[in-house]
Structures are given as structure tokens and as C-alpha cells.
Amino acid sequence: MKELRVAVVGSGPAGCYAIEELRSHSNVVHVDLFDRLYAPFGLVRAGVAPDHQDTKLISNHFSETLRDPRVRLRLGVEIGRDVTLADLRATYDAVILAVGAPLPHPLAIPGSRSLGSHPVADFVGWYNEHPNHVDHEFNLKVRRAVIVGNGNVALDVARFLLSTPDELRWTDASDTALDALATSEIEEIVILGRRGPGQAAFSSAEFMGLIQRHEVAVEPFASEVDEGTRVLADVADTPESAFKLELMRTARPLSGVSKRAVFHFLSTPIEVVGNPVTGLRVAQTELVNDHGVIRAVASSTESLIGAGLVLHSVGFRGQPLDGAAFDVSTGTIPNEKGRALTSDGHFDRGLYVTGWIKRGPQGVIGTNRTCAAETVASILEDLALGTLPTPTAADNAPAGADLAAWTRINIAERNRGRAAGRVRVKLSHAEMHAEATVATRKAGDAKARP
Ligand code: NAP
Numbered sequence: 001m002k003e004l005r006v007a008v009v010g011s012g013p014a015g016c017y018a019i020e021e022l023r024s025h026s027n028v029v030h031v032d033l034f035d036r037l038y039a040p041f042g043l044v045r046a047g048v049a050p051d052h053q054d055t056k057l058i059s060n061h062f063s064e065t066l067r068d069p070r071v072r073l074r075l076g077v078e079i080g081r082d083v084t085l086a087d088l089r090a091t092y093d094a095v096i097l098a099v100g101a102p103l104p105h106p107l108a109i110p111g112s113r114s115l116g117s118h119p120v121a122d123f124v125g126w127y128n129e130h131p132n133h134v135d136h137e138f139n140l141k142v143r144r145a146v147i148v149g150n151g152n153v154a155l156d157v158a159r160f161l162l163s164t165p166d167e168l169r170w171t172d173a174s175d176t177a178l179d180a181l182a183t184s185e186i187e188e189i190v191i192l193g194r195r196g197p198g199q200a201a202f203s204s205a206e207f208m209g210l211i212q213r214h215e216v217a218v219e220p221f222a223s224e225v226d227e228g229t230r231v232l233a234d235v236a237d238t239p240e241s242a243f244k245l246e247l248m249r250t251a252r253p254l255s256g257v258s259k260r261a262v263f264h265f266l267s268t269p270i271e272v273v274g275n276p277v278t279g280l281r282v283a284q285t286e287l288v289n290d291h292g293v294i295r296a297v298a299s300s301t302e303s304l305i306g307a308g309l310v311l312h313s314v315g316f317r318g319q320p321l322d323g324a325a326f327d328v329s330t331g332t333i334p335n336e337k338g339r340a341l342t343s344d345g346h347f348d349r350g351l352y353v354t355g356w357i358k359r360g361p362q363g364v365i366g367t368n369r370t371c372a373a374e375t376v377a378s379i380l381e382d383l384a385l386g387t388l389p390t391p392t393a394a395d396n397a398p399a400g401a402d403l404a405a406w407t408r409i410n411i412a413e414r415n416r417g418r419a420a421g422r423v424r425v426k427l428s429h430a431e432m433h434a435e436a437t438v439a440t441r442k443a444g445d446a447k448a449r450p
Contacts, residue, residue, distance in 0.1 A: 009088075009337065088240065147313050199235075216251050283300070
């Protein structure tokens with residue numbers, strides 16, 4: 001069978017699992033992995049919460065994958081800026097976009113852009129030292145923060161805000177964020193869900209992680225909530241949601257804790273008040289059963305939650321990329337089993353997708369494994385059918401920083417961490433660039449040596 005040369009764009013879990021899958025096929029002779037950052041692993045590095053270092057260990061497994069001699073890292077190369085997608089497609093038999101969903105789903109209410117009101121992606125990127133987010137500023141010298149949305153990202157952020165800097169000092173969290181935590185005056189974090197406890201988006205595992213270490217309260221429903229809504233709010237249609245309801249009922253206060261998280265349900269945000277923020281106006285919701293889907297509808301009962309920080313944790317969206325179709329309603333690239341489609345619904349031959357840009361922002365890291373397997377199976381099917389386009393152009397993308405450069409950066413970060421009693425202290429983008437330049441020069445010198 002014909003040999004296959006593939007480009008993978010994005011080195012997060014989706015891209016790494018795609019490479020792992022590609023490696024298992026002998027006719028895959030070469031894979032180039034592009035990422036705009038100098039550090040691979042995407043959300044494993046810059047999304048997973050610092051106190052979940054065990055989850056971040058998956059990067060050791062991905063590192064093994066990247067050491068395959070057929071795989072070449074091309075870090076610090078951004079598709080659309082340094083090379084066009086069209087040029088990339090002309091160079092490889094197949095291009096897999098594993099570019100994730102980097103944009104915040106907008107919280108479309110008045111005042112959402114006021115000072116002190118932020119998309120949660122900015123906050124997560126800030127405490128994880130993502131180069132695009134290190135310059136954000138968050139005022140933690142406020143008594144109450146509200147997180148809109150109650151998914152696992154909201155719980156990650158709540159745990160961070162409830163922690164002391166000493167509890168996180170050993171991790172790879174940014175020094176700036178740890179310093180802000182040291183002077184934080186936050187006593188209460190309100191986690192706002194527009195539907196009921198039965199529809200809470202967080203997982204039972206993450207809720208357990210929260211209640212085991214932190215003070216958690218579940219706010220009772222207001223007396224005026226109608227009976228139909230009360231019933232729907234407690235509907236648990238899966239064993240997981242039944243278990244979550246049980247956990248919420250049995251959560252007990254801890255003693256000697258000065259900060260707490262409070263879950264409010266049946267509350268939807270309608271206005272961020274003040275600039276800088278002084279509060280969030282919310283409407284009580286009524287639940288309706290819309291053809292089997294429980295939906296929240298705002299009622300006329302409103303109240304104000306006083307808060308100096310509002311974080312919008314209402315999901316993410318993919319970013320359109322020149323040269324690929326984009327579905328604005330889902331924030332994904334339209335596809336069938338990972339085969340990208342054109343805007344008029346035809347197969348966009350040679351272009352594939354995996355991860356959040358393919359299926360939307362849902363699922364845990366491991367979900368990307370089956371997602372990538374499906375996409376790679378589609379590529380191999382197309383190869384067998386002879387429907388892959390033939391590459392027509394020479395490679396004109398920048399070489400980028402390779403595995404040697406990343407190894408150099410990784411060692412530098414670990415050494416800094418070791419010296420400070422931490423797992424890792426991340427390098428800034430400029431420092432990574434400098435390390436990558438040294439690695440490239442050394443490789444050039446070694447090649448030039450007779
Ligand atoms: P998510 O689980 O989809 O939660 C989004 C939350 O925002 C839901 O509570 C949703 O409420 C709410 N929401 C959406 N639009 C809203 C609006 N206009 N007004 C008010 N509330 C609104 O998203 P996520 O927390 O960003 O997580 C993304 C994925 O990553 C999830 O699959 C998650 O499990 C995964 N993840 C996993 C981990 C882990 O396993 N440790 C950690 C982080 C993330 P409705 O339910 O009513 O729509």
C-alpha cells in the first residue's frame with residue numbers, strides 16, 4: 001500500500017492520540033506535528049488544574065509517542081501565520097487538525113466585559129502560565145467570586161481559589177497566580193447553575209475531590225420555586241447524576257476552614273453590575289421538559305449576588321481557520337467520522353479533524369483516544385480507496401523547534417522546579433524561544449562538523 005505522510009496540527013491530547021494511532025500503521029512513514037507554542041501537550045499543560053499533577057502524567061506517555069523516529073516536532077509554527085493551511089495541504093497526503101476549542105463561549109449579558117468579569121479560559125491560562133494569558137490581571141482582593149456554569153472547569157477554578165498558596169507551591173502553577181492567592185481575600189465562591197442539581201455538569205469524581213478538601217454548601221431552593229421545577233431539578237436520568245445528587249445531599253461542613261464554595265442552582269445570570277464589578281444580577285429559573293431535554297427559563301424573580309469577581313465558565317468554541325469550513329452554531333469544523341467537509345457538505349479531501357474541533361468541547365483526555373482512532377481509520381480507508389489528493393508542493397513551512405529543543409526546555413523547567421522543591425517551574429515564551437534557538441544552533445553546528 002502507498003506510503004503516507006501526515007501533518008498533525010495541535011500537540012494537545014487530541015493530536016498526541018492521533019499520532020499514537022498513526023504510529024500503529026506501518027504505511028505511515030512520516031508525521032510532522034505542528035504547534036504554535038514551544039511546549040507540546042496543549043490542555044494537559046495549560047488546562048489541567050495544577051493540583052491534578054497525576055492527570056498531567058499522561059504527558060510522559062505522549063513523550064514516548066513523540067520519540068518515534070517517524071515523528072518530527074515542529075513547535076513554534078502557527079498555521080495561518082507562518083504557513084497557510086493550503087500550503088500545508090499541498091505538502092502532505094493528509095492533514096489532521098487537532099486545534100481544540102481555544103475561544104470562550106461568550107456570556108452574552110450586559111456588563112460581561114466589565115473590569116473584574118472574565119472568561120474562565122483567561123483565568124485557567126493565567127494560573128497555568130499559558131503565554132497568551134500570563135499578562136491578565138485578576139483582583140482576588142474581594143470577598144466573593146461568582147463562577148457562572150458548574151462544569152468541571154468551574155470546579156477546577158473553585159479548588160484553585162479555595163486553596164492556600166502552600167497547598168499548590170509544589171505544583172507547576174504560575175508564581176504570579178500563587179502570589180495573588182497569598183493575598184487573596186476571597187471567602188466565598190458561588191458556583192451558579194441555571195438548571196437543577198440533577199442536571200449539574202460537573203462529574204461525581206470532581207465533586208468528591210472538592211468536598212474532601214474544602215468547605216462546600218448546596219444552597220436550598222427559594223420558597224417560591226414551583227413544584228414542577230422542584231421535581232425536574234431532582235431528575236437523575238443516569239446512575240452518574242443519581243450518585244451526584246446523593247453526594248450533594250450528604251456533603252457535610254468541614255471544621256476550621258475559612259473559605260467555602262456554595263452551589264446555587266436554578267439561577268441564570270442576567271447582568272454583571274458595576275465596572276469594576278460589584279455584583280451579578282441573576283434571575284431564578286423555571287425548568288421545562290422540552291422533548292426530553294430539561295431546559296431553564298428565566299422567571300421574573302431577580303436578585304443580586306454581591307461579588308467583586310465574575311468568571312464565565314460556560315464552555316468553549318473552536319476558532320475558524322482560513323482554508324477549512326466552520327460551523328458557527330457548534331464552533332466546530334463540520335465533519336463525518338473525522339473527514340472534514342466543505343461548507344456545501346462535500347468531503348474536503350485530505351483534511352481531517354480530531355478532538356474538540358471535531359466534536360465540540362466535551363469529554364475527558366481519554367475521550368480523544370477513540371476520537372483519534374475514528375479519524376485515523378477514515379484516513380486509512382481513504383488511502384485504500386485512492387481518494388487522498390496527491391501532494392503537489394515542496395515543504396515551505398518553517399522547520400520549527402524539534403524534539404531536542406523541547407527536551408532542552410523540559411529539562412530547564414524541571415531543573416528550576418527541583419531547585420525550588422516543585423515539580424516544574426515553567427519558562428516564559430521568550431525563554432523557551434531562547435532555549436529553542438540554542439538547540440537549533442547546536443544541531444546546525446553538529447551537522448556542519450566534518
Ligand atoms: P461543561 O461541562 O459543558 O459546563 C458548562 C456549564 O456552563 C454548564 O453548567 C452549562 O449549563 C453552563 N452554561 C452554558 N451556557 C450558559 C449560559 N448562557 N448561562 C449560564 N450557564 C451556562 O463545560 P466545561 O466545564 O467548560 O468543561 C468542558 C469539558 O471538559 C467537559 O466535558 C468537562 O467534563 C471536561 N473537563 C474535565 C475535567 C476533569 O475530568 N477533571 C476537568 C475540566 C474539564 P447547562 O448544563 O444548563 O447548559
